[in-house]
Amino acid sequence: MSVLLTDVLVWAPAERSGMTGPTDVLVDGDVVAAIGPGARVAAPVDVRVVDGAGHHVVVPGLVNAHFHSPANHLKGAFRSRPLETFMLYESPADPALAPTPREAYLRTMLGALEMLRTGTTSVQDDAFLMPTPDPAVIDAVMQAYADSGIRATVALDQPELPDGDKLPFLDGADGNFAAALRAPAPAAAPELLAAYDHLVRTWHGAAGGRLSAAVSISAPQRVSPEYWGALDDLSRAHDLPVFAHMLETRTQRALSVPGTGQDRFAGRSLVRYTADLGLLNDRVNVIHAVWVDDDDLDLIAEAGAVVAHNPVSNLRLGSGVMPFRAMRDRGITIALGVDEAICDDTVNTWGVVKQTGLVHNVSGRDADDWPAPAEVLDALWEGGAAAMRRTGRIGRVAVGTQADLVLLDLHAPAFTPFNDLRGQLVYCENGGSVRMTIVAGRVVAEGGRVVSVDETALLAEARELHAARRPALERTWASVDAVLPAYDAVVRRAARTDVGMNRWTA
Ligand SMILES: [Zn+2]
Incomplete structure (x- = not known):
């Protein structure tokens, strides 16, 4: 499924501000297919549209x-x-x-x-x-x-x-x-x-x-x-x-x-x-x-x-x-x-x-x-x-690169108020602003949860199995x-x- 990120800022290290936009980004297949006004035009009819509302920035994963x-x-x-x-x-x-x-x-x-x-x-x-x-x-x-x-x-x-x-x-x-x-x-x-x-x-x-x-x-x-x-x-x-x-x-x-x-x-x-x-x-x-x-x-x-x-x-x-x-x-x-x-x-x-x-x-x-x-x-x-x-x-x-992307909400605490993208990425962000994670064109996490697998069931099973292993671990230690x-x-x-x-x- 393709994804169209609309009205988003885009990481651009050559720019003084570190970003361009607001603009649109089309993810099609496993790559970034288009950035800019052409992205909407190129999007297939069944594209999933994610509205960045002008306050989300797309950075590389x-x-x-x-x-x-x-x-x-x-x-x-x-x-x-x-x-x-x-x-x-x-x-x-x-x-x-x-x-x-x-x-x-x-x-x-x-x-x-x-x-x-x-x-x-x-x-x-x-x-x-x-x-x-x-x-x-x-x-x-x-x-x-x-x-x-x-x-x-x-x-x-x-x-x-x-x-x-x-x-x-x-x-x-x-x-x-x-x-x-x-x-x-x-x-x-x-x-x-x-x-x-x-x-x-x-x-x-x-x-x-x-x-x-x-x-x-x-x-x-x-x-x-x-x-x-x-x-x-x-x-x-x-x-x-x-x-x-x-x-x-x-x-x-x-x-x-x-x-x-x-x-x-x-x-x-x-x-x-x-x-x-x-x-x-x-x-x-x-x-x-x-x-x-x-x-x-x-x-x-x-x-x-x-x-x-x-x-x-x-x-x-x-x-x-x-x-x-x-x-x-x-x-x-x-x-x-x-x-x-x-x-x-x-x-x-x-x-x-x-x-x-x-x-x-x-x-x-x-x-x-x-x-x-x-x-x-x-x-x-x-x-x-x-x-x-x-x-x-x-x-x-960039167009043609693997669509390994993260959508960060600039209205989250790490970026509020917004001062400097690079400074806030390095010193403030802790993952709490991540709205969506895309790998090879597939949305794998959004809204703070992983959606590719049943996270709740896997975590519960992991807790149970590792608790059962604990005595063996302690004997070895x-x-x-x-x-x-x-x-x-x-x-x-x-x-x-x-x-x-x-x-x-x-
Ligand atoms: Zn190591």
Whole structure:
């Protein structure tokens, strides 16, 4: 069904005000078919007309460029901890926690519903389907995205090496900790590559191109160069983004300090190590990039890789503040991500937009270097499109682009009174002004509710299934407590080690 948005303002970043109109926008098929006076003329007779009454603005759907759906049921579950200990609780490989396909479907749906309600139309999901990515569970995740109507690019985020290969300062490890460090990763490379084969064959390009595959190495220290190379081959063959967490924490930076115990890095940062392997390229999403130095930034810029910035997660886990201005100065493309419902703890991209507009103000730089709202929105839309390798197809409101659109009511509190579109998008909007969300030409949410699925029934079922899982979850968390002090000690040694830079604010 086609949709005619009448008497609306339209996002136009080249305009001083950030918008044009009032005018009309015709959505036909999965694209924006016309903008302007010709839109009414071109509309088919059975078009659905939505009157913007001169006080609604059409903006591109938000792009959540980095996300892990498997933690969608764990909002607010934990106190803040550094990544290295947070991950013990976040993604335990305990087979008792392996989701049924229905649980995986509902878990994925929780995030999709929240995104669509608040205007996020695209997500890149780096899904860790612990302990192993069973094809039925992959199908359940993808089916949830298919049914919800959101645009999704999904990778399988699985470590391939044991913990003992990933951390610095492991000398003297004994007891339970030594056993935890030796435990093999839950799935080996052949099994993971078979899962990718299933993902790509079954889902890449599905739902009219709305669903696609990516590959994920999780992080350089978590995989062998051989497995990584195989994923890079797959990425090149199908033009898939490569998800790679790099230098999120000071502990990861400490891996590059000689003598900390992981000899394969030979004093190199994880970014330099990646470049030396020949695996840093324009398909790579460098996720976080907090503890990067000038050499790392030059390498990222030279490769044309995109940085996925997750400022709320970086604060929640105490990771640090990414050098936003140094990246922009080098022309590095930045995209924005929620990261996870367990460390944001919403699946609402507007919070990330606002935080991007705030946190860099405490970087100690001159006020002229602080992010301008226009730069933040450029990261949200153009950066997000680039991360997904869909530049020019999403992230814009223009004839011929995918109709991934959000209709915002300028009479809602965030825009009342109206002062400045960009400033109010970045600092005021929280999803509360979203009147309608359209993905690939289909209205998927309106009036604060998702209309593509039975939201009420799905949420009720999710509450019931996750309540039933709670005792197993608590048993697993209790078992983590035994090794927690040893992992904490690693993080504390990294905190005391001179890594040649500071990304903390004090
Ligand atoms: Zn992540």
